[in-house]
Amino acid sequence: MDTTNGALNRKLRMALVGGGQGAFIGRVHATAAILDNRAELVAGALSSNAEKAKASAPAYDIKPDRAYGSIQELVEKESKLPADQRVDFVTVATPNHTHFPIAKTALEAGINVICDKPMTFDLAQAEQLAEIVTKSGAVFAVTHNYTGYPLVRMARQMILAGELGEIQAVRSCYIQGWLRTRLEESDQKQAAWRTDPGKSGAAGCFGDIATHAYNLGRYMTGLLPESVSCNLKVFEPGRKLDDYGHAVVRFENGGLGTVTASQISHGRENDLFIEIDGTKGAIQWRQEEPNQLTLRRNGQPHAIYTRDPNAPHMNDAGRAACRLPSGHPEAFFEAFANVYRSAYDAMVARATGATWEKVNTIYPNVNDGVEGMYFIQQCVASSQENGAWLPLKHKLARK
Numbered sequence: 001m002d003t004t005n006g007a008l009n010r011k012l013r014m015a016l017v018g019g020g021q022g023a024f025i026g027r028v029h030a031t032a033a034i035l036d037n038r039a040e041l042v043a044g045a046l047s048s049n050a051e052k053a054k055a056s057a058p059a060y061d062i063k064p065d066r067a068y069g070s071i072q073e074l075v076e077k078e079s080k081l082p083a084d085q086r087v088d089f090v091t092v093a094t095p096n097h098t099h100f101p102i103a104k105t106a107l108e109a110g111i112n113v114i115c116d117k118p119m120t121f122d123l124a125q126a127e128q129l130a131e132i133v134t135k136s137g138a139v140f141a142v143t144h145n146y147t148g149y150p151l152v153r154m155a156r157q158m159i160l161a162g163e164l165g166e167i168q169a170v171r172s173c174y175i176q177g178w179l180r181t182r183l184e185e186s187d188q189k190q191a192a193w194r195t196d197p198g199k200s201g202a203a204g205c206f207g208d209i210a211t212h213a214y215n216l217g218r219y220m221t222g223l224l225p226e227s228v229s230c231n232l233k234v235f236e237p238g239r240k241l242d243d244y245g246h247a248v249v250r251f252e253n254g255g256l257g258t259v260t261a262s263q264i265s266h267g268r269e270n271d272l273f274i275e276i277d278g279t280k281g282a283i284q285w286r287q288e289e290p291n292q293l294t295l296r297r298n299g300q301p302h303a304i305y306t307r308d309p310n311a312p313h314m315n316d317a318g319r320a321a322c323r324l325p326s327g328h329p330e331a332f333f334e335a336f337a338n339v340y341r342s343a344y345d346a347m348v349a350r351a352t353g354a355t356w357e358k359v360n361t362i363y364p365n366v367n368d369g370v371e372g373m374y375f376i377q378q379c380v381a382s383s384q385e386n387g388a389w390l391p392l393k394h395k396l397a398r399k
Contacts, residue, residue, distance in 0.1 A: 005038055005344065005348045007348070007352045007354075008348045008351055008352055011037070011038060011039050011040045012038060012039040012040075012088040012089060012344060012347055012348075013039070013040060013042045013043075013085075013086070013087045013088045013089075014033055014034075014039050014040065014041045014042065014043075014087060014088070014089055014090075014091060015041075015042070015043040015044055015045070015074055015078065015087040015089070015090045015091070015111075016029065016030055016041060016043075016044040016045075016046065016060065016062075016090075016091050016093060017044065017045045017046075017071055017074070017090055017091065017092050017093065017094060017102050018046065018047070018091075018092065018093035018094035018098075018116075019044070019046050019056070019060070019093050020046035020047030020049075020052050020053055020055075020056035021047070021052060021055070021056050021059075022189045023093070023189070024190060025093050025116060026046070026093040028093075028332070028333065028336060029091045029093045029114075029116070029143070029336070030060060030091075031333055031336075032145075032333050032334075032336035032337040032339075032340055033091065033114075033337070033340050035333060035334070035337035035340075036337060036340075036341055036344075038341065038344050039088075039089075039340070039344065041060055041061070041062065042062070042063075042066060042087060043062060043066040043067075043068065043074060043078060043087050044056075044057060044060060044062050044066070044067060044068065044074075045068040045069065045070055045071050045073065045074045046060070046062075046067070048070075048094075048098070050069030050070065051069075053067060053068065053069050053070075054067045054069065066078075071090075071101070071102045071105045071106065072105060074087075074090070075105050075106060075109045075111065078111075079109055087111060088111070088112060088347060088351065089111060089112035089113060089114060089139070089343075089347060090102070090103075090106040090111050090112070090113050090114070091113075091114045091115075092106075092113060092114070092115040092116055093116050094116070095193040095199045095200070096118055096120070096121055096193075096199060096200050096201050096207070097121045097198065097199045097200075097201070099115055099116070099118075099119060099120050099121065099125075100120045100121060100125040100126075100128075100129060103115050103119075103120075103129060103132075103140075104128075104129065104132055106138075107129075107132050107133060107136040107138050107140070108132065108136065110136060110137075110138060111138065112138045112139040112140070112343075112347050112350070113133075113138065113139075113140050113141075114140075114141045114142075114143060114339075114340065114343055115140070115141070115142055115143070115369070116142075116143050117142050117143060117144055117211055117212070117215075117364075117369065117372060118201065118207050118208075118211050118369070118372050118373055118376060119142050119366070119369030119370070119372060119373060120369070120373055121201050122201060122202065122373065122377065123370070123373045123374055123376075123377045125373075126369055126370045126372075126373035126374075127370060127396075129366060129369070129370075130366045130367065130369075130370050130396060133366045137350070138350070139343055139346045139347045139350055139356075140365060140366045140369075141339060141340075141342075141343035141346075141361075141363045141364060141365060142364040142365065142366070142368055142369040142372070143336065143339050143364070144211075144212060144215045144216075144219070144339070144364040144368065144372075145332070145335050145336040145339055146212055146215075146216055146272060146287060146335060147215070147216070147219045147335075147338075147339065147363070147364055148321065148334070148335035148336060148337070148338030148339045148342075149285075149287070149290050149321070149330075149331075149335040149338075150291075150307045150309075150314075150318045150319075150321035150322045150330060150338075151285055151290065151291065151292070151293040151305065151307055151318060152216070152219070152220060152285060152335075153317040153318050153320070153321045153338075153362075154293065154305070154314060154315050154317055154318025154321075155220050155276075155283055155285060155293055156219060156220045156221075156222075156317060157315045157316065157317040157318070158283075158315065159220055159221055159222070159276065159278070159283075160222055162280075163280065163281070164276065164278030164279075164280050164281045164282070164283065165278040165279030165280030165281065166253065166255075166278060166279045167221045167223055167251075167253070167255055167276060167277070167278045168254075168255045168256070168277050168278065168279065169255060169256055169257070169275075169276070169277040170217040170221060170223070170249075170251075170255065170256075170257035170258070170274070170275070170276050170277075171257070171258050171274065171275045171276075172213040172214065172216055172217045172257065172258070172259050172260075172272075172273075172274045172275075173213060173259070173260040173261070173271070173272070173273055173274075174209040174210060174212055174213040174260075174261045174262075174270075174271070174272045175260070175261070175262045175265050175268040175271040175272075176209065176262060176263045176265065176268050176269065176270060176271070177262075177263070177264060177265045177266050177267055177268040177269070178191075178263060178269075179191060179194075179195070179205075179236065179239075179243050179263040179264055180236070180263075180264045180265075180266060181236070182236055182238060182239065184196075184239070194208055194241075195239055195240060195241055196240070196241075197240050197241055200241060201376065202376060202377065202380045203232070203241060203242055203245075203376045203379065203380050204234075204239070204240075204241025204242045204243060204263075205232075205241070205242050205243050205244060205245055205261050205262065205263045206230075206232060206242055206245045206247075206261055206376060206379055206380070207241075207376050208261075208263070209261050209263070209272075210245060210247070210259050210260075210261035210375075210379070211372045211375060211376065212272060213259045213260070213261060213272060213274070214247075214249075214259050214372070214375050215364065215368060215371075215372060216272070216274055217249075217257055217259070217274060217276075218368075218371065219364070219368075220274065220276065221276060222399040223251040223252070223253060223255055223257070224251060224252045224253075224393055224397055224399065225249050225250070225251055225252070225257075225392040225393050225397070226249075226250045226251060226252045226391075226392060226393055227249070227250045227389045227390060227391055227392050228247055228248065228249050228250070228375070228378050228379060228382055228389070228390055228392040229247065229248045229382055229387045229388065229389045229390075230245065230246070230247040230248075230378070230379035230380075230382040230383045230387065231245065231246055231247075231382075231383050231386075231387050232244070232245040232379065232380065232383040233245065235264050236264060242383075243262070243263045243264045244261070244262045244263070244264055245260070245261050245262075245379070245383070246258065246259070246260045246261075247259040247260075247379050247382075249392060250389075250392075252393070269288070270287060270288065271286070271287070271288055272286070272287035272288075273285065273286040273287065273288075280297070281295055281296060281297045282295070282296045282297075283295050283296075284296075290307075290329075290330070290331055290335070291306060291307040291329050291330065291331075292304055292305070292306055292307075293305040306326055307322060307326060307330060308325075308326035309322035309324075309325070309326070310325065310326070311326065317362075321335075321338050339363050339364070342361065342362045342363035343363050346358075346361065346363075359398055360398060360399075367396040367397070367398050368398070370394055370396045371394055371396065371397055371398075374392070374394040375392065378390045378391065378392055
């Protein structure tokens, strides 16, 4: 990997917002961001508590003078630094309700943003953020990290090239069991904010993980949604947001999709899996076994493709997402890093005055973030109307 970032001849400088003591995803972002040696973490506002933010900085090797107490302080002080010192991008790794103000503050200062999903608290914020991104001219990526797996990208290229024929059915599921009990009543930080409508938004399980399942189907197939019917359920008494749900999606080409998400299924961990049926073949991929992709065609032996960058069956998209030879598993961190790596290419192009693609990107962008928020809004509304069919194609939807 070229560590000089092409014509930029230096590493990109990163600021992390969130990721303080007790956090999970912030550490994942920090690890993935520097995996290819194309960026360095130099600044951060690691907690909404200024004291905790500064106390968390040593764990990331952030120097005290660049450990800030808020996004406002971060942007204000970084903007005053010489151009060869200030940060190039901000990573937002905080609870959902804070994403919009953090991203907005960074974008309006001209700073690129990589944001965790769901992108915002609600659709109105998402649509406003899309306008801000356009006006700023900055790079904006959403970490739907499962799009970064080599075999997901391989399958996407296969499908878009017509190798499976016309896509007629998509079954996408994300099944967990960690919220089988009222874990939010303990001091478990992750459970507390994810089940709080004031922090998570209108949906619980569907906002947290069904968005991944839906995005994965959209990413791999390029099918445009037409409408949705959804039923959400709170099975754990007293919980305020859904912990189980099922949605049926009608696609514009006449195909059907299903999205199922659960956080109350005993013994299930992070079982995101997808099956896609086309007229010429069907594929299956499972996140917990990410280095295998199964292809089935009637009358032929089932084919199991392994992640092998040197094998003739690996297409360009899959090969470009690999770092290791076959047999050495690549997984969560590497997939996360692939989203970063793709966004870095755009950041370098912006920094050097080159043209760069803003809509049809290999990484999930602000349009995908808007789509995710529209999916949440329409699923919640449909469920409230006893599964009524509601529109699902947003004006910013991209293939």
